[in-house]
Amino acid sequence: MERLPKIGIPLIIGVIIIIIVIAKSAVTISSGEAGVLYKRFGGGVVTDEPAMGEGFHIVAPWNDVFIYEVRQQSLDESMKVLSSNGLDIRLEASVWFEPEDANLGKLHKEKGEDYITRLIKPAVRSATRAVVGRYTPEQLYASKRESIQSEMLEETKNLLQNQFVQVNRILVRDISLPETIKMAIERKLKQEQESLEYEFRLEKAQKEKERQRIEAEGKAKANSILSASLTDKILQEKGIQATIKLSESNNSKVIVIGSGDSGMPIILGNQ
Structure with missing residues (x-):
């Protein structure tokens, strides 16, 4: 025990x-x-x-x-960069990325667990500065978002080459310009739109004028050809044909066979 x-x-x-x-x-x-x-x-x-x-x-x-x-992750970045003419541009973007599964050990050894801060953020910001610096505010405000996204992705991939991470896509969520620049661009775009509208109206009026001229020339030419083809004999023949058709009509009438001033038969109605 x-x-x-x-x-x-x-x-x-x-x-x-x-x-x-x-x-x-x-x-x-x-x-x-x-x-x-x-x-x-x-x-x-x-x-x-x-x-x-x-x-x-x-x-x-x-x-x-x-x-x-190791799944795809998203990183939201808000950056202040300069345009090609030195103006401040605020850009907001989302980055889709993931670590390379096959090189995860190398990523941990060389970059560490905080690889997003040490590696991806600096690369995205550097790529953004490089790309936005190629464009004017007008281009950034207009229809260059798709081009900017593609170029930012390409630049980021080049910077992160052989760094054991994969960037899948960069989405530009918003591009903000200084208010004074934005208003100036909007005025310019409005004036350009009004100018295009005025040119369109002028072109439309010119085309309508040309259409009417061609139509008038066509009618004049047709009348000229018709006048030249209508001889006295043809007119007399047409009159005879019309008289025959009238005589065959069921309407009550009196037909006087004779010759008028033009040599055509005279048809008198029952009135």
Whole structure:
């Protein structure tokens, strides 16, 4: 009976140690995440093996696992940059990015867990300054948003080449100009629109005038051809044909066969 406590205490201590070891060794990686293994006595960060995937893993209790989100993420940036003529432009953009799963160990070793602040933000801001600096405020205010997005994406990809991250897309949410510049651009655009409208009306009036001239020339030419073709004989023949048709009509009439001034038969009605 006296031996039981002596045996029970080490057993309890052993069970506690085992539980602690298992707790330290068990790693659960959630959906959309991956783990980077750090071997404390085996060379540090593992970079020559794939990252640990989703699920339950057992690692040595003296090692560590750093978990990264490997799904596409979004970063919202608000930046103040200069246009080509030195005016302040405020631009708001969203960046869609994700770490390269195959190079997650290298990303952790060289850039660290705070790679978004250290790597992606500076690259996006530098690319934005470079791209916006190529355009005037008028171009930025008008229809250059698609071009700016494409160029910003290309510039950012070049800056982040071989940096173990992938930028999928950059969306420009808003471009804000100084109020005075914005009003001046709006006035200019309005004047250009009015000028285009006036030119359109002039062109339309000119086309209508040309249409009427061509129509009048066509009628005059047709009348000229018709007048030249109507000889006395043809007119007399047409008159005879008309008289015959009238004589065959069911209407009550008196037909006098004779010759009028033009040599045509005379038809008198029953009145």
